[in-house]
Amino acid sequence: MKMKKALTILAAASIVLGALPSLPSEADASPAVAKSVINNGLDYLGTPYEFGSNRSNTRTFDCSDFTRQAFREGARITLPSDSRGQAEFVKNVGETTKRWQNLKKGDLMFFMSYRGSDADDYRDLDSDDKRITHVGIYMGDGKILHTYSDDEGVTVSKIDGTHWERRFLFGGSAVR
DSSP states (O other): OHHHHHHHHHHHHHHHHHHSOOOOOGGGOSHHHHHHHHHHHHTTTTOOBOTTOOTTOSSSBOHHHHHHHHHHHHHSOOOOSSHHHHHHHHHHHSOEESOGGGOOTTOEEEEOOOOOSSGGGGTTOOGGGOOOOEEEEEEETTEEEEEOOTTTSEEEEEOTTSHHHHHEEEEEOOOO
């Protein structure tokens, strides 16, 4: 009788544990996972931007809510709910880079506040002192998938030569 009860408990535990989402392993940290995250994010193109969006629906997004949703759907990873928490998550996963050109598709990108569109607006700033105010997903080919504007909602932006390049602080993978 004790053996039957133990087997029942073991079977129930395996069903419950098997149903729980898990963090992808290094073997899963592949171009396929990045593609899945990006494709899930692209499904939301045009979804309206709302600062402090409601985390329980997908009718609107702010930047961190958007990245959180894309990673939840595309990689079964639940990121923290704000950009600074997501930055710490990425730092705990592994290496980061301060050069956006070194990023891989699907990496998260972190940015400081907008100071203007001219390069001079960002000259002589110490990026280590700057607070993270924005996050997006690197798509490759110098493009970022993100949301930041009431006018565009979820969108794709060019990085090279834009204020996004000058605002970039660091980036890295959220996949273990």
